Amino acid sequence: MDANLTRDDAYSDGNMLGGPLSEIFAVDLTGAVGRCAGCGLQGPVAQLRVYDRAPGLVARCPRCEQVVLRLVRGKDTAWLDLHGASALTIPLAPAP
Numbered sequence: 001m002d003a004n005l006t007r008d009d010a011y012s013d014g015n016m017l018g019g020p021l022s023e024i025f026a027v028d029l030t031g032a033v034g035r036c037a038g039c040g041l042q043g044p045v046a047q048l049r050v051y052d053r054a055p056g057l058v059a060r061c062p063r064c065e066q067v068v069l070r071l072v073r074g075k076d077t078a079w080l081d082l083h084g085a086s087a088l089t090i091p092l093a094p095a096p
Contacts, residue, residue: 014048014059020071024078027090037086038066045069045088 018030030046041063048059048068056072061084068084082088 011049011051014046014050016050033089034085035087036061036066036068037084039064
């Protein structure tokens with residue numbers, strides 16, 4: 001990490017998870033509403049603070065900074081950890 005960057009400067013918003021998560025899920029999860037297991041904040045995945053300077057992506061709660069989601073992509077597998085999310089509400093297209 002650049003010595004001049006603080007933790008607050010070194011993240012992207014959760015919209016950057018759209019591409020990597022689309023490899024796993026058939027729906028866009030950036031609009032899904034999650035609940036932080038730490039502080040209970042509810043909001044769209046797009047509002048998470050995503051850090052990409054580690055192996056994989058780490059998404060933190062914008063209020064308490066607890067890790068909500070971790071995604072690591074290997075050559076032919078992906079590892080998704082949602083331990084920090086107590087719920088995830090995923091909007092689906094209406095059934096035909």
